[in-house]
Amino acid sequence: MNLQEITKKVEGVARKAGAFIREESKNFNLNKVEQKGFNDLVSYVDKGAEEIVVKELAEIVPEAGFITEEGTRSDNNKPLTWIVDPLDGTTNFVHGIPMYAVSIALARGTEIIVGVVYEINLDECYAAYEGAGSTCNGKPIKVSEAGELENSLVAAGFPYDDGGKLDAYLQLLKYFIKNSHGLRRLGSAAVDLCYVACGRVEGYLEYNLQSYDVAAGALIVKQAGGKVTDFSGGEDFIFGGQILASNSKLHGALEKALSEKFLQK
Numbered sequence: 001m002n003l004q005e006i007t008k009k010v011e012g013v014a015r016k017a018g019a020f021i022r023e024e025s026k027n028f029n030l031n032k033v034e035q036k037g038f039n040d041l042v043s044y045v046d047k048g049a050e051e052i053v054v055k056e057l058a059e060i061v062p063e064a065g066f067i068t069e070e071g072t073r074s075d076n077n078k079p080l081t082w083i084v085d086p087l088d089g090t091t092n093f094v095h096g097i098p099m100y101a102v103s104i105a106l107a108r109g110t111e112i113i114v115g116v117v118y119e120i121n122l123d124e125c126y127a128a129y130e131g132a133g134s135t136c137n138g139k140p141i142k143v144s145e146a147g148e149l150e151n152s153l154v155a156a157g158f159p160y161d162d163g164g165k166l167d168a169y170l171q172l173l174k175y176f177i178k179n180s181h182g183l184r185r186l187g188s189a190a191v192d193l194c195y196v197a198c199g200r201v202e203g204y205l206e207y208n209l210q211s212y213d214v215a216a217g218a219l220i221v222k223q224a225g226g227k228v229t230d231f232s233g234g235e236d237f238i239f240g241g242q243i244l245a246s247n248s249k250l251h252g253a254l255e256k257a258l259s260e261k262f263l264q265k
């Protein structure tokens with residue numbers, strides 16, 4: 001099977017897991033959850049979606065290993081590895097905010113060669129494979145053309161483990177609030193990245209993330225003409241826990257702000 005065929009099949013898998021999550025969201029009730037135990041129900045939906053994904057991916061490329069958030073399968077010493085977050089944006093899901101996604105990537109070594117993100121409630125399936133450009137529901141997408149921070153919208157995540165640098169990070173975010181069209185906190189790293197890819201936002205940054213949060217989305221940004229680095233401009237953004245994604249044109253300005261207001265603090 002070639003990468004194009006694999007990507008098509010992975011889109012089907014993401015949509016299937018997404019349909020399961022969408023169905024579960026209809027029965028979702030915070031009071032009921034508290035009785036059952038908050039984490040149990042969430043992990044039931046996350047794990048249920050992951051089981052669907054893992055079973056189907058294993059049939060598409062049987063020789064590939066897995067890195068998955070819920071640990072349904074873990075086997076990351078193969079030449080090819082599936083990197084899976086079955087539900088990215090769990091806090092949104094729990095609170096009934098309809099922005100969450102299924103994220104699936106295929107890596108060759110540490111290089112991502114296929115990425116699919118399905119934003120469940122908008123029914124938007126983003127996909128890319130090595131060298132082919134990015135699509136949303138089959139149509140080509142491109143990053144935006146804006147080159148100035150003053151004409152840009154920036155998305156950022158707030159770290160759950162701030163590494164003792166939350167004050168510096170908030171100063172950086174304050175700079176973006178004051179000098180751009182605005183700042184957004186969408187709550188799903190996978191969706192943030194796809195919004196850079198399709199031009200809804202010009203830049204996105206977050207730290208203390210895991211590979212399964214960003215692997216698929218990072219390829220989708222790059223194949224849509226964007227740029228993705230770690231906070232220092234390097235390549236360690238899948239496993240390194242820091243990600244800066246942009247439409248390329250804005251990257252320098254974002255990197256400069258990060259360096260001056262965060263890294264040097």
Ligand code: 2AM
Pocket residue numbers: 085087088089090091157158160187188189190206208209213
């Ligand atoms: P998740 O929904 O799969 O947990 C939002 O800032 C991003 O951070 C999401 O992609 C989210 O992925 C991730 N994240 C990491 N740690 C988290 C936590 N403790 N609670 C919620 N989201 C977390």
Ligand code: CA
Pocket residue numbers: 085087088089212213
């Ligand atoms: Ca995640």
Ligand code: CA
Pocket residue numbers: 046069085086087088089090
């Ligand atoms: Ca998750």
